[in-house]
Amino acid sequence: MTEVSADLGTGRASVGAVLDFAWTAAEFTATEVMAGTALTRSTAIDAVDTLVSAGILRELPNARMAGTYRSGRPARRFELVPDLGVVVGIDAGDTHLAVTVADPLRTTLVQHRTEVDPEETPEERRAIIIDRLRDALAEAGRTRDDLLAICVGVAAPVNRDGISPPHPDRFWERTNPGLAAALRDWAPAVEIKNDALLAAVAEGTQGAAIGCRDYVALLAGERFGGGVVVDGHLLHGAHGGVGEGVVFDHIIGVGSAFGLAPALHHQLLAAVDAGEVDVNSAVGRLADAERIDPRRVLALAASGDPDALLIAGQLGETVARVVGVLGSMYDPERVIICGAVAESIEPVLVAARAALPSQLHLPAPQVLASSLGADVVSLGAVASARRAARERAVPLLAERRLAARA
Structure with a gap:
């Protein structure tokens, strides 16, 4: 209300x-x-x-x-x-930054997405986020005075004050470089949230979880992280750590919180070394790349390439173990694989669905690919900013205007 x-x-x-x-x-x-x-x-x-x-x-x-x-x-x-102001949703990922300016109802005005250096200092990252925010507002023909609400998604747990706990490698401090304090005066409503939580918001409002009360939105590209909804409620936790992927460091057959892109590269290298994949094949030639776009391998799998199907099957077993843990912990009806990798992940999910029943005692959840692509966190951030504008910023705006008329 x-x-x-x-x-x-x-x-x-x-x-x-x-x-x-x-x-x-x-x-x-x-x-x-x-x-x-x-x-x-x-x-x-x-x-x-x-x-x-x-x-x-x-x-x-x-x-x-x-x-x-x-x-x-x-x-x-x-x-x-229709012109009460604007909201801004920001997806501040480890290697990318997306800024979306939208009206409070339904129209996107400006959307920018750029790559960023994962080695930036917290101070450099914070400055870049604010610069891109200014640029997007200027392109939309707006100023800070027009802002109703801002929501930023970061690759870190975030407490209810928008602050992330310390990380052993300072990763969370870099991905959330004091944004709550830096943006506090930019809008009447400012929210800093975990990116997987915002993916869950997007899936529940416009994606594969519409009408579903129990689901996990699993960001699975570079790192695993889950946005968890149980009985229709987003789960948060004392430090915003519900769904944090570090648990997968301790799961046999997963072994790391790193997501499907690093896992695919690791499995491809192992398959080449074991002679399971010919180094001169279309898939094998990708093994020497410093970084593999998993969508290239998965597109080959979708076309029937046997080497790519082998890698997709191995990756499916990893996904089944991840989903099995989530299924045992939260008992969701659906687990939705989100992010850019979801666009081509169906060959992996075929294998995951076959392996999943053996990973848990409860009925296995549906495993689905998101249709929202790389924009899933941005869409969740905009939806959350619109809700904050509706519930907090616009009522404050009305009070100020009436007080000025009194």
């Missing part, structure tokens, strides 16, 4: 109810507000008029002026003001 101060005059509950209704409605009348909120007519009209006075809702031309009036008194029609 939107939090609205009593300063809004007609009562926080009624104004909040109307504001919630307005976010999901396009055009609406007072009668529709009554049906959607259970408010009386007079209370609904008072709350609507308060929000119109605050510049949060606007009254549209009535049916007579719009040319659709037939008979009787035309109803007053309203909508949320």
Whole structure:
């Protein structure tokens, strides 16, 4: 429920109810507000008029002026003001940075994605994030004054204050370089969240988990990390560490929190060394690369290449062990493999599904590939920023505007 101060005059509950209704409605009348909120007519009209006075809702031309009036008194029609401000979602990954500027409802205005150096210092990383934020706002023709909410996804556990715990190799300090403090004054609502948690938000709002109350969104490209939803609730933990991938360092057959891209490279090298894959084959020639794009191998597997299918099958056994752990810990209905690697991962999932039943005693969850691609964290960040704008920033904006008119 939107939090609205009593300063809004007609009562926080009624104004909040109307504001919630307005976010999901396009055009609406007072009668529709009554049906959607259970408010009386007079209370609904008072709350609507308060929000119109605050510049949060606007009254549209009535049916007579719009040319659709037939008979009787035309109803007053309203909508949320479309230009209240903007929200920003940021995917601050280990090797990439994506910044999205969007309106509070449904339209993306600007989206930038760039590669970043994983060896940057925390200070360098923080400066780059802020510079890219400024650049994206400028391209959208907006300023800091237009910001309602910012949500940043980072490859680290994050507590409820936006702070990550110390990491033995300072990895978490570099991926979340004091962003809560650095961005605090940029918008009325600023959130720093774990990237896998935001992937779970995206899958639940627009991906493979719509309507599902128990699922894990597994970011599996460079590192394993899970966003966990149980009984319809995102799990967080005292330090934001639910779903943290370090557990896989201790799982036989997985052995590392590093994700499918490093695992595929390791398995390919091992298969070449063992003579299972010809070094001169299409797949074998990739083994000498410093870095392998797993999608190249998986595309070959999808086309039936026997060497690629061998690697995909071995990788599927790794995925089955990972999903088996998640299945035993959280009992999800679905585990959704997310990130850029999901676009071509089906040959791996075929093998994983076959191996999975032996990995746990509970019924095996469905293992699905996300359809949201490399943008999954960005989509979750924007969705979370929009929710923060709806619940916190816009009510604050209404209070300030009404106070200025008083």
